[in-house]
Amino acid sequence: MSMIDYVQARKLLDDAIIAAEAFLLQNVKLPMQQDIRNCCKIVFSSNTQAYREVLLGCTVARILDKSINIRQPYIDQGPNAFSGRTLDEKVVNPFLHDKRIPSTRGPYLSVFRRSVQFDLSIREGLRDKLGYDAFLKVIGYLEVISDDLELENFLQYLLYNFVEIREAAHIQLYKPQRLSFEQFDTLISGLLATPSGGRLPVFLVVAAFRKVKTFFGLHDWSIAWQEINAADTASG
Numbered sequence: 523m524s525m526i527d528y529v530q531a532r533k534l535l536d537d538a539i540i541a542a543e544a545f546l547l548q549n550v551k552l553p554m555q556q557d558i559r560n561c562c563k564i565v566f567s568s569n570t571q572a573y574r575e576v577l578l579g580c581t582v583a584r585i586l587d588k589s590i591n592i593r594q595p596y597i598d599q600g601p602n603a604f605s606g607r608t609l610d611e612k613v614v615n616p617f618l619h620d621k622r623i624p625s626t627r628g629p630y631l632s633v634f635r636r637s638v639q640f641d642l643s644i645r646e647g648l649r650d651k652l653g654y655d656a657f658l659k660v661i662g663y664l665e666v667i668s669d670d671l672e673l674e675n676f677l678q679y680l681l682y683n684f685v686e687i688r689e690a691a692h693i694q695l696y697k698p699q700r701l702s703f704e705q706f707d708t709l710i711s712g713l714l715a716t717p718s719g720g721r722l723p724v725f726l727v728v729a730a731f732r733k734v735k736t737f738f739g740l741h742d743w744s745i746a747w748q749e750i751n752a753a754d755t756a757s758g
Contacts, residue, residue, distance in 0.1 A: 524603065526609055531586060531612075535617045535681070538681050539681045546689070552675070558663050561659045562680070564656035565656050566683045566684075568656075571624070571625060571626050571629075573629075573653050576610075576634060578681075579606055579614045580592040580640075582614070592640070593640040594639055595607070615628055618684070664676070714726070
């Protein structure tokens, strides 16, 4: 089994994303050969997020140790296999969460379980076969690269795509100005008309009582409520 320095792996990601974020901020498109660019586009648009998360881990593993067989993410698969799950749990997943990048709880707990290898043998059991085909194409590209600079550039390219996903998912909220009675009526009516399993009416009532408490300085008030599905207290 090949051993990975997880501290070094995290530093590699932290350094690379700084460059990726800077390129995105400057609207600089990173160069990449067209067929791999097309495959990455498919991977990153796939509903199977595990593909891109595993691809990131494989890229890190390839950079740190070129003797690793990145198609074998389980240590019992051969002398050059690595622990993809450990790399994900110790480095990749915490990194994605720290950088507020949408991610799963772990690709090796969902899609790539039970000592699978990254080859065509598992294709039929996967939901997004087109995405997996693109994933395999990129894995094939990675495993023949030996130049460190080329690998690091590819890592930046991957992270550029991850940052794009984060920015697309980020919705900036603005504090509203003072609302008129008509606007309050529209807002509250819209909320009450929205199916919520009873939650929105509770939120509105609690918010109203909290506002009354604050406005009138009723510091001795204690506003309590119960969960929607909580059972009523038995009587009698």
